[in-house]
Amino acid sequence: MDNYILVTGGAGYIGSHMTLALQAAGERPLVIDDLSAGLRRAVPEGVPLFEGSVGDSDFVGDIMDRHPIAAIIHFAASVVVPESVAQPLAYYRNNTANARTLIDCAVQRRIPHVVFSSTAAVYGEPDRNPIGEDQPTQPINPYGRSKLMVEWMLGDVARAHPLSYAALRYFNVAGADPDGRAGQSSPNATHLIKIAVQAALGKRDGLDVFGTDYPTADGSCIRDYVHVADLVAAHLDALRYLRAGHPSVTCNIGYASGYSVLQVIEVVKRVSGVDFPVRLQGRRAGDPAALVAANERAKTLLGWTPRYDDLETIVRHALAWERRLGA
Ligand code: UFG
Numbered sequence: 444m445d446n447y448i449l450v451t452g453g454a455g456y457i458g459s460h461m462t463l464a465l466q467a468a469g470e471r472p473l474v475i476d477d478l479s480a481g482l483r484r485a486v487p488e489g490v491p492l493f494e495g496s497v498g499d500s501d502f503v504g505d506i507m508d509r510h511p512i513a514a515i516i517h518f519a520a521s522v523v524v525p526e527s528v529a530q531p532l533a534y535y536r537n538n539t540a541n542a543r544t545l546i547d548c549a550v551q552r553r554i555p556h557v558v559f560s561s562t563a564a565v566y567g568e569p570d571r572n573p574i575g576e577d578q579p580t581q582p583i584n585p586y587g588r589s590k591l592m593v594e595w596m597l598g599d600v601a602r603a604h605p606l607s608y609a610a611l612r613y614f615n616v617a618g619a620d621p622d623g624r625a626g627q628s629s630p631n632a633t634h635l636i637k638i639a640v641q642a643a644l645g646k647r648d649g650l651d652v653f654g655t656d657y658p659t660a661d662g663s664c665i666r667d668y669v670h671v672a673d674l675v676a677a678h679l680d681a682l683r684y685l686r687a688g689h690p691s692v693t694c695n696i697g698y699a700s701g702y703s704v705l706q707v708i709e710v711v712k713r714v715s716g717v718d719f720p721v722r723l724q725g726r727r728a729g730d731p732a733a734l735v736a737a738n739e740r741a742k743t744l745l746g747w748t749p750r751y752d753d754l755e756t757i758v759r760h761a762l763a764w765e766r767r768l769g770a
């Protein structure tokens with residue numbers, strides 16, 4: 444295949460797994476990343492990396508003019524819910540305005556397909572779980588709103604221009620490449636499984652549980668943790684689906700099984716064999732009580748077939764990567 448697949452945020456946690464999966468599938472990835480969260484060394488040998496912002500239309504347009512692009516997979520974004528509550532304008536710029544620029548560049552050059560990293564945060568506090576894609580979107584934090592606006596933009600653009608898209612609403616992405624080639628490297632990560640494995644390896648002094656008075660069985664929040672390798676596989680499935688000429692689609696990517704924060708901590712303790720300190724704290728801003736995906740649409744329409752639907756496996760791979768990162 445001659446044309447490139449443009450991966451924005453390809454030096455980041457999920458993007459780095461994506462470039463490996465694209466290479467393995469015989470595709471030619473090309474990465475744009477501003478390296479604000481991503482790492483140069485996370486981009487595999489031989490994959491072109493352009494350092495800059497997807498919100499810079501001259502920069503993006505120039506890359507597109509010099510490289511034929513078959514599709515865009517757009518990961519580059521800010522992803523920390525409490526940070527979005529404190530700095531909403533940064534999220535609306537980075538996640539919403541910059542996506543508009545990228546999509547505009549794509550439309551001008553007739554790039555036919557976009558796979559967009561959306562999020563379960565678009566549902567807000569859902570009326571029921573597992574959540575179907577047709578349930579109302581009513582985000583409760585700026586992060587979710589910044590992403591939902593991009594879904595709307597894509598919907599309008601796909602009606603007006605020759606472009607089809609897949610919006611993948613990720614639930615809680617975790618774990619690392621099963622072969623140990625990639626993982627979550629950011630030392631400032633805030634996500635639960637990353638923090639818990641760091642605590643297990645003595646890289647941090649235990650862990651805070653944010654909220655134990657939610658309306659759940661043990662009072663802590665419930666999430667649907669999806670292995671990063673299955674998540675990137677869903678993007679390959681989405682690309683295949685769009686290239687086959689199917690219409691735009693919005694799909695949840697999760698396993699339809701939820702675990703509470705306290706259950707996750709138990710699994711990390713059991714798999715690591717380490718009993719680290721756990722402090723019960725008050726709620727964190729912007730957290731819904733429970734988010735669990737209904738996933739029939741991804742399975743049926745995209746042909747998504749999860750391979751790592753097992754919390755212990757996710758934790759084992761996250762631990763292996765954290766060990767590899769060293770102190
Ligand atoms: N949590 C703790 N202690 C920590 C870190 C997290 O108790 O040190 C709790 C959170 O309060 C929350 C749960 O663990 O209840 C999961 O929190 P994460 O920060 O790992 O993830 P979020 O659910 O906030 O958000 C993530 C992604 C979003 C995505 C969302 C969908 O960051 O992009 O999952 O469920 F939208």
